[in-house]
Amino acid sequence: MYPKINDLVFIHIASVDKKAAEKEYKSRIADDNEDSFLIEVPIESGTGRLKRLHIGDELSVYFLTEGGIKNFFNTYVIGFADDKVQMVRIRKPEPETITKIQRRDFLRVVAELEIAVRKADHTRFVTYTEDVGGGGVSFMCDTKYGISQGDLLYCWLLIPYKNGSIDHVPFEAEVVRTKKLETQRTIVMLKLVNISDMERQKIIRYCFERQFDFKNR
Template sequence: MSYYLTEVQKLLPKVNQILHMNINSIDDEESRIEYKSRIADVTEDELVIEIPLNEKTGKLKKLYQGDELSTFFLGDGGVKYYFTTSVVGYREDVIRLVELRKPTLESITQIQRRNFLRVLAELEIAVKLSDQIQFIGVTDDVSGGGISFICDGQVPIGMNAAISCWILAPFKNGNIEHIPFSGEIVRVKQLESGKQLAMVKFVDIADRERQKLIRFCFERQMDFRKR
């Protein structure tokens, strides 16, 4: 078992490794620019990196909270390991550092894939776990491929649970859309506040509803950029 855990840990990015990244952006030209950064620290929930550098121009790239990044790092033998993460905060040290959401082992792959833009957003979400268990929560982040939400710590949600939901999403044109979907809970984390954070992947969502969420994410990203 210890050998297995050691091998598994090799798949996780480590301090001093270089992360190569692209910003998932509505701007196609920007999304093609590759940056690199050194990992300065790794905590239970975060990767802490230096300000990314554009190798072609030599300029540093300012990242905004909520930015989603498609990244890879080199493992043993030069194997590329890909994952998607997002900016969750900043840390002031000798230099300013950027805090990224730490990937789960399940989300790290050797296959590069275009991921949905994920943004931080507090939206009302109604969740149906069963005919007897229905409740209201608040999203932590949303994307076209899944969401995470915070709810009361006493709600009996667990890994692989099937849920049906709807989200209320406001748009710049003043419309508030009711977006329904079915999902599966892939991870649950207990928070210090006594609440719990549930991460959900979409199992069944109409394409028109997914497009609404994608549009919301891009509008949200533009708001972050203007701050």
């Protein structure tokens, strides 16, 4: 499903500058043809400032559909058009690359990301994830840490993006399941229970980029 004419779209612009990459912009679909959308010049959320785009700028875009479902896709600027005010032309994605995300059904991808963990007794360790998603993550660690179902953990996830920028995402999570292996290691599955929407969006953005890579192999 594509956004319709007059639908709002929310945009992040790929940048090696962390602060610039985190800024969100709003725009509106002005026209729709076979291989592209025309959108209004984006406006920065919170400040109302217009954002000038350039041909080749890479964009992460989402739009909302019924039930508050977020639909994500990656695209880039391919040109401009003038119709009283300047419009920006962006490449229309293939339908199968649009990812739908509901709060109860977050996309999860296999990924080996560095994660720092602190238990309630202040024991700390660093390990790597098995998979990550907007609703939870799993990782493997030594059984000596004694992690059990129901434990609350405080975590910091290191997320690298395709544009070269890196984010550290803090969150509090509950252990929903553990699985002991024969190698004195344990797989720990977590549910995110305390994370800001902005930090969760960083994980979702990474998952979307990762899935996009898988589909294009």
